[in-house]
Amino acid sequence: MNYSILIVDDDREIAGLIEIYLKNEGFKTKLAANGREALELFEAEPFHLVVLDIMMPEMDGLEVCRHIRKSKSVPILMVSAKAQDLDRITGLMTGADDYVIKPFHPLELTLRVKALLRRAYADRSPNEMDREEEGRIHIGSLAINKRNHTAEVDGRPLALTSKEFGILLLLAGQPGRVFSAEDIFRQVWKEKYFDANNTVMVHISNLRDKLEQELGDKLIATVWGVGYKIDN
Incomplete structure (x- = not known):
């Protein structure tokens, strides 16, 4: 198995125990000791x-889950010492796929991990998933x-013309970089630039309306006098 699993827990002993069991099953693992470190790795x-x-310093697991769910549907197995039904429901409503209460047997957690992976990826291999995500x-x-x-957007197709998509892909592919109208025209239209600033402006205006x-948003x-950008 080439599945890669991120383990997030500020208790290094528990995180290390989970890692041992998952590695024994052939999974690749990475450890994060808090929420911010987890998001950086992710x-x-x-x-x-x-x-x-769930219970971690700096940023708790619920907040980490919300951040992940803004852009990814990767399975999330929450682990918590909170055993109340309301806590479990809160975790699942935040976006978790399953919930395990501490203390737990590592074998039970391993079985739940395998079940989540089967449901999430069905007949697709990890390598196929990686190739899809790279695109x-x-x-x-x-x-x-x-x-x-x-x-x-949230699974709903965004109706774009080929030029609008080209502009979106160019700007989103290099977040933070400012592209001049000339840069955009040359790279999207792939033609020589003859003061086509108005053409670019019209397409960007239409694209903005569709995005909003x-x-x-x-x-x-x-960036006045310079060009356009998308900040990630």
């Missing part, structure tokens, strides 16, 4: 599942598929 590399403790750009609830030239209608920022 953004830096792909994971197929997250084992997430996507996520900005909040917006997902851009570079391979089939589509964009969607679906996202509630125009997303594309104007």
Whole structure:
């Protein structure tokens, strides 16, 4: 198995025990000691599942779960010492797929991990999932598929022209970078630039309207006198 699992728990002894059991089953693992570290790792590399403790310093597991759910549907198994039904319901409503109460037997957790992976990925291999994710750009609830030239918001297709999609892909592919109208025209239209600033402005205006209608955010920022950018 090539599934990669992120284990998030500020109790290093518990995290280490979970890691031993999961590694014995052939899973790849990474450890994070708090919520902020978990999100940094999650953004830096792909994971197929997250084992997430709720009670942690700096940022608790519920907040981490909310952040992940803004852009990814990766399975999340919450772990907590809170045994009340309300706590379990809160965790599941936040976006967790399953909930285990401490103290737990590591074998039970391992079986739940396997069950979540089976349900989430069915007939797709981890390598196929990685290849699919490599072809996507996520900005909040917006997902851009570079391979089939589509964009969607929370699973709803975003109706874009080919030029609008090209602009969105260009800006979203390098968040924070400012592209001039000339840069955009050359790279999207792939033609020589003959003062086509108005053409670019019209397409960006239409794209912004569509993004705002679906996202509630125009997303594309104007840097006056310089060009346009998207901040991730």
